[in-house]
Amino acid sequence: MVDLTTRIGAVTLANPVMPASGTFGPELAQVFDLGLLGALVTKSVTPEPRSGNPLPRLCETEAGILNSIGIPGKGLDHFIAHAIPEWRRFRPPLVVSLSAGTNAAFAEAAARLADTPGIAAIEANISCPNLEEDGRAFAMFPESAAAAIAAMRARCALPIWAKLSPNTGDIAAVARAAEEAGADAIVVANTILGLAIDIEKATPKLGAGMGGFSGPAFKPIALRLTWQCAQAVRIPVIGVGGIATAEDAVEFMMAGATAVQVGTASFISPTALVQVIDGLRDFCTRRGFARSADLTGLALPGSGRLAAE
């Protein structure tokens, strides 16, 4: 019997597999028992209602997708009144993804969520545009990432997971800045900016122009970012980007991830999350790991590879 129990700071998960924000919703309960998941991660909630971006919002590539959905939603008040009670029907810890345009808005929303029962952690989507920095994402720079996390930390006792962006030159520095500002974990990484053009119309394929790229083709990049961050910080790293199978999840854990998120794969296979959990258990059984947590960091430099054997 393999122990899949996973600890992300003060939050204990039954297993290290959870959905990636934006690719998950209570709708998936039509397909499998959401109680099987390590955690639930909501779509990003924003302080005010948003209608989202113009269509098309998504286009496919050979091995992934570009999206620019624009975080449509009914805003924080509606979320607290209606979405939180719906999520509390399910057993796993609830992680609320939060997006905002300014440090003050992040802090105010985090304080509201801290006063709301039933939330295990906040995933701070600091990959969204910073309205006070010409729309450049908070997570592009160590200073702006740290300022957003510190503003939330000051108003919120809940665990804060900082979701980092791959659209930065030095992710290790951003990760360290988030840790020093009080983040309890980092999530690595959000989608990477990309573009596709409709050559018949001579316009971008997405209504908003650029979009975030995700899916299997992004996996080597996300894995590298996870590996770099795991060596830069002491807080847990949650790996995300192109994970579709248990083997992918094991790679991220060996690169230093304590837990993983599965996103785009759920569009291709709505049961992907369950398949990853089952496959992770099978891998540990086959290779003689009593605890899946023992996989974390095995492939990092100087880790004493496969000491468990």
Added chain:
Amino acid sequence: MDLAPFPVAERDAVVIESAPVGRRYHRLRLDAPDLSARGRPGQFFHLLCRDGGGNGPYLRRPMSIWRCGAEEPLGFLFHVKGRGTAALAALRAGDRLSVVGPLGQGFSLHPSWRRILILARGVGLATLAPLTDAAARLGIAVDAVLSARDPADLMADEFAGASGALVTPVFDADGSSDPAAVEALLRARFEAARPDAVFTCGSNRLFLLLQRLSAEYAIPGQVALEQQMGCGLGMCFCCVRPIRAPDGGTVNLRVCAEGPVFDLQAALGW
């Protein structure tokens, strides 16, 4: 993987039949009796469009149900148009196809209705076809106006099956499908034998015509909309369309989750 107690299945189904229909269309029938029994007219399945060699587009494609029910294989009828449908058309009997479904909100039929009118264009008739059997089972007469380029493109048998629906074809080739001619035809129908409800799919022009006429005659209606989809389940918010809200404004609703069937008067042209 199939987790039995859940309403939506992800499953590999074996292809029983794969055959061209006319010049541009194709039909598939799958061995999935429980899914076929669970499917309702107007619902769809999300298909992983990979040919026998595993080649095809990355994302699934939504495909409305053409045939469903406890007594027949799950069927799809489609226009072979892009990479996804080309991969589906390359499947052969015995191949496996990954399906997710049934998904979405289908058509509704009220048992008290005596007669409905269906207006379809091209392969839009595939989405409306299962309504003919469902109506027949409720003793509701179906009066259908099918619009096509020419008789070779009509697929009247694929539409009506053994349901006994009365089919009136109109064609581009002889001008009988012109909007003015179809409007005159519908007005005559509405006045001779007023339907209890109207249904459409497949043509923006015919949708707008039917919306206008059914409002004038105060006949309720339903339309099945199409939209590019990501997840097919309602998680990604890529397939939204503006729909009229009760307060007079519009609201973006997901074609996959709140649709694909919407109230005829609430839907907007595309």
